[in-house]
Amino acid sequence: MYYIGLVFEYLKNYMKTRLTYRADFWVEVVSDLLMQASNLIFIFVVFGHTNSLGGWSEAEVVFVYGFFMVPFGLFSCFVNLWNFSDRYIVKGEMDRILTRPAYNLFQIFLENIDPPGLIGSLIGIVIMIISGGQLGLDLVWWHLPVMILFAISATLIYTGIYIALTSLSFYSDSPTGIIPLMYNIQNYGRYPVTIYNRAIQFLLTWILPFAFVGIYPASLFLGREEMTHMAWLTPVMAAIFLTIGLTSWNVGVKKYRGAGS
Amino acid sequence: MLSAYTDFIRIRFLTMLAYRVNYYSGILIYMLNIGVYYFTWQAIYGDRGEIGGFTASQMTTYIAVSWMARAFYFNNLDREIATDIRDGSIAIQFIRPYNYLFVKMMQGFGEGLFRFTLFMIPGMLLALLLFPVRLPSDPIAWVGFLVMLFFSFLINSQLNILTGLMAFFVENNEGIMRMKRVIVDLFSGLVIPISLFPGWLSAIMQWLPFQAITYLPGSVFTGRTQGTGILEVFGIQVVWFVALLIPIFFMWRAARKRLFVQGG
Amino acid sequence: MKAIEVEHLSKIFKVQKSRGGLKGALQDLFSRQYNEVAAVNDISFSIPAGEICGYIGENGAGKSTTIKMLTGILVPTAGKLNVGGYVPHEEREKFVRNIGVVFGQRSQLWWDIGVIESFGLLRKVYGVSEQDYKKRLDELVQRLDLGDLLSRPVRKLSLGQRMRCELVAALLHNPSIVFLDEPTIGLDIIVKTEIREFLKDMNRQHGTTILLTTHDLQDIEALCSRVIMLDEGRIIYDGGLDTLKTRWGQGTRVTFQFGTACPLGRLQSLTSELYVSWTADNDLHAEVLVPAELNVSDVLAKIVGQPDIAITDIKITETTTDEIVRQIYQTGSATKETQGGTVSHA
Numbered sequence: 001m002y003y004i005g006l007v008f009e010y011l012k013n014y015m016k017t018r019l020t021y022r023a024d025f026w027v028e029v030v031s032d033l034l035m036q037a038s039n040l041i042f043i044f045v046v047f048g049h050t051n052s053l054g055g056w057s058e059a060e061v062v063f064v065y066g067f068f069m070v071p072f073g074l075f076s077c078f079v080n081l082w083n084f085s086d087r088y089i090v091k092g093e094m095d096r097i098l099t100r101p102a103y104n105l106f107q108i109f110l111e112n113i114d115p116p117g118l119i120g121s122l123i124g125i126v127i128m129i130i131s132g133g134q135l136g137l138d139l140v141w142w143h144l145p146v147m148i149l150f151a152i153s154a155t156l157i158y159t160g161i162y163i164a165l166t167s168l169s170f171y172s173d174s175p176t177g178i179i180p181l182m183y184n185i186q187n188y189g190r191y192p193v194t195i196y197n198r199a200i201q202f203l204l205t206w207i208l209p210f211a212f213v214g215i216y217p218a219s220l221f222l223g224r225e226e227m228t229h230m231a232w233l234t235p236v237m238a239a240i241f242l243t244i245g246l247t248s249w250n251v252g253v254k255k256y257r258g259a260g261s
Numbered sequence: 262m263l264s265a266y267t268d269f270i271r272i273r274f275l276t277m278l279a280y281r282v283n284y285y286s287g288i289l290i291y292m293l294n295i296g297v298y299y300f301t302w303q304a305i306y307g308d309r310g311e312i313g314g315f316t317a318s319q320m321t322t323y324i325a326v327s328w329m330a331r332a333f334y335f336n337n338l339d340r341e342i343a344t345d346i347r348d349g350s351i352a353i354q355f356i357r358p359y360n361y362l363f364v365k366m367m368q369g370f371g372e373g374l375f376r377f378t379l380f381m382i383p384g385m386l387l388a389l390l391l392f393p394v395r396l397p398s399d400p401i402a403w404v405g406f407l408v409m410l411f412f413s414f415l416i417n418s419q420l421n422i423l424t425g426l427m428a429f430f431v432e433n434n435e436g437i438m439r440m441k442r443v444i445v446d447l448f449s450g451l452v453i454p455i456s457l458f459p460g461w462l463s464a465i466m467q468w469l470p471f472q473a474i475t476y477l478p479g480s481v482f483t484g485r486t487q488g489t490g491i492l493e494v495f496g497i498q499v500v501w502f503v504a505l506l507i508p509i510f511f512m513w514r515a516a517r518k519r520l521f522v523q524g525g
Numbered sequence: 526m527k528a529i530e531v532e533h534l535s536k537i538f539k540v541q542k543s544r545g546g547l548k549g550a551l552q553d554l555f556s557r558q559y560n561e562v563a564a565v566n567d568i569s570f571s572i573p574a575g576e577i578c579g580y581i582g583e584n585g586a587g588k589s590t591t592i593k594m595l596t597g598i599l600v601p602t603a604g605k606l607n608v609g610g611y612v613p614h615e616e617r618e619k620f621v622r623n624i625g626v627v628f629g630q631r632s633q634l635w636w637d638i639g640v641i642e643s644f645g646l647l648r649k650v651y652g653v654s655e656q657d658y659k660k661r662l663d664e665l666v667q668r669l670d671l672g673d674l675l676s677r678p679v680r681k682l683s684l685g686q687r688m689r690c691e692l693v694a695a696l697l698h699n700p701s702i703v704f705l706d707e708p709t710i711g712l713d714i715i716v717k718t719e720i721r722e723f724l725k726d727m728n729r730q731h732g733t734t735i736l737l738t739t740h741d742l743q744d745i746e747a748l749c750s751r752v753i754m755l756d757e758g759r760i761i762y763d764g765g766l767d768t769l770k771t772r773w774g775q776g777t778r779v780t781f782q783f784g785t786a787c788p789l790g791r792l793q794s795l796t797s798e799l800y801v802s803w804t805a806d807n808d809l810h811a812e813v814l815v816p817a818e819l820n821v822s823d824v825l826a827k828i829v830g831q832p833d834i835a836i837t838d839i840k841i842t843e844t845t846t847d848e849i850v851r852q853i854y855q856t857g858s859a860t861k862e863t864q865g866g867t868v869s870h871a
Contacts, residue, residue: 009649017637024433031440038447054304098598099626181290188297195304254600278550
């Protein structure tokens with residue numbers, strides 16, 4: 001209850017800040033959309049030259065992309081760790097966080113809350129509806145709750161991976177820039193992972209399990225039976241990776257050494 | 262004075278060496294990028310011989326060299342400049358006896374040197390081992406490629422400077438920086454070679470500076486552009502390099518004015 | 526009751542040794558060497574509830590590191606800690622409800638929104654009831670004279686105004702122990718005095734325990750009954766300010782100006798029963814150092830009124846805390862040089 005109350009308080013403050021910089025708000029929305037559009041362009045160009053990617057049709061790949069946008073939007077709204085290392089470690093704002101009576105990681109999430117990200121989720125839903133219609137998917141009643149479950153699980157997988165990577169800033173004595181490097185990799189889980197070789201498949205499934213944010217859970221609704229068993233693993237992976245992320249974070253906080261001065 | 266500028270190159274080179282985690286993870290992640298696109302294009306080609314004028318084997322080489330070129334020309338000048346502007350330290354830069362943008366360029370070059378020797382070359386060797394990359398046999402292609410690679414760096418840095426300077430005019434240019442990153446990766450031909458885009462789109466892109474960053478040097482390296490064609494594509498790069506100096510000049514002037522009038 | 530108890534507390538940082546030059550940097554890329562630096566080295570002290578204690582030392586002496594361990598930000602390498610009944614880093618979230626922290630160099634307020642919005646948010650974070658919050662805020666706003674600042678965004682405040690708001694932010698939940706890390710840094714003399722008065726009142730009214738670090742010894746003189754001095758991570762003094770003065774102070778210095786030449790030997794013989802030491806640049810000018818246990822008047826009585834000594838001027842100067850501390854630092858750093866430059870952590 002306490003934490004839910006805090007979410008609203010921080011959102012209120014976000015709104016107040018944002019109302020002072022209205023132009024920026026729209027720049028951010030537009031840039032987010034453009035980023036998504038550029039990924040869709042890739043798909044369209046590829047299918048301009050072929051009818052199937054590893055046995056998946058254009059509409060199917062677009063549907064997967066639409067599904068991916070939902071957890072991605074949730075993630076970019078609530079878990080914004082982009083400049084953690086700079087802001088909290090180098091500039092020492094972690095000190096302030098640690099002297100407040102709420103879970104430190106949660107405070108950081110709240111301070112960086114970014115609601116425009118949710119627009120991506122909405123667009124993702126629209127894309128799923130359109131491409132689902134083209135495919136003539138027949139959804140049954142339980143698909144909806146499962147889709148919500150999978151979307152939340154995927155968001156948590158994302159969150160777990162990024163928490164773990166971000167917590168490296170506590171261990172390394174020089175600022176790390178791994179997060180921007182991950183930026184491309186997160187996209188790869190949206191394509192049929194079976195087209196990659198075993199090493200990359202393994203990586204995207206078990207080590208940096210971005211495939212669980214895109215292709216695996218979405219395959220259930222597309223009736224792709226070869227991946228159904230993977231789809232049901234999504235919530236399990238969420239539990240595992242969230243645990244890994246949080247553990248690595250909590251151990252990291254103990255190693256936090258403060259900024260100079 | 263000149264030695265002061267070269268010092269900026271040296272210091273940045275040494276600073277880069279300190280980021281050890283970045284270095285190791287960087288090489289691995291670039292290999293992964295090449296791998297993913299290699300297999301994706303393999304799947305797209307299937308048993309077709311040619312797409313958009315690229316044979317499957319040319320495509321492999323193109324992907325590898327494009328990503329490794331990115332490993333060289335990539336830098337965060339936009340972010341650095343935006344940070345300087347936002348926390349106000351840019352004001353100090355104005356009273357120093359050097360040109361701020363030129364210093365930034367030098368720092369970018371120091372980083373580039375690091376990336377070239379310790380990142381791009383070892384990365385390329387690793388890519389040669391892992392993927393069927395074919396190196397050009399024509400020495401002219403090598404020379405042309407290396408010269409053009411340098412201009413890739415210049416043009417990419419110019420775009421970064423322009424993006425960074427935007428922070429003078431909008432309160433938070435994080436969105437713009439992210440947008441620039443996506444556009445450069447897509448429109449420079451890194452993820453899709455320009456000739457594969459639908460006709461109207463590739464026609465537009467030929468009038469934009471982005472192709473000069475990846476696509477043009479890449480086409481020299483893969484041997485799709487040869488002989489005098491090399492001079493031609495190099496000419497395009499030079500034109501863009503000169504053309505981009507103009508908006509930088511005006512933006513810098515406007516920025517100074519803004520800083521002096523509003524007091525930062 | 527003890528508010529803060531510290532036993533054998535240490536914090537050791539691993540610092541990377543950089544090998545100079547290009548070759549060194551390349552070597553560092555593949556193998557690294559580390560130095561261990563003890564920022565805080567086996568310190569023990571305890572502070573009873575309701576005390577104001579000053580924590581001083583040169584830059585890098587370990588002040589901030591100690592404060593950060595006491596507030597739960599850093600985990601100690603060794604030693605025992607108890608602050609307000611908690612081990613800070615173990616039950617951090619419960620523990621911090623009871624303390625207030627101000628870092629003079631950093632803001633805890635939201636930059637872009639009105640100060641009052643930040644306070645409202647902190648109310649929620651600390652779970653303060655609406656009633657208590659109103660009462661407390663009114664009290665603080667009135668006391669620190671913030672009335673018309675509350676609606677302004679932080680970025681539009683002067684440093685003095687901001688600092689007063691920082692204090693309110695740290696005290697809204699009425700903590701019983703307050704840590705202040707250089708609370709008066711960069712402030713003008715008027716704001717400094719205001720803040721000191723405020724802290725003193727708070728200590729009196731609410732019995733708040735206060736631990737503050739500072740470089741301004743007037744903060745200490747105005748506020749603290751006790752001072753802990755740190756050098757290279759060790760406590761070199763812990764006790765009252767008065768004791769510090771008598772122990773380290775050189776007493777009183779009396780400077781004489783003579784109209785006619787007066788040899789040093791004559792002065793020394795006049796005061797031979799007293800343990801004082803004379804120095805003289807020339808025959809017209811002499812200085813005597815009177816230890817704290819002697820009376821200046823006793824010394825003066827021996828000199829003044831001697832027919833052969835024509836005094837034109839007498840100046841009496843007390844050694845200030847500033848001088849005392851500077852002297853301690855200097856002797857401290859005299860031993861430091863032999864160990865070579867260690868990297869400092871403040």
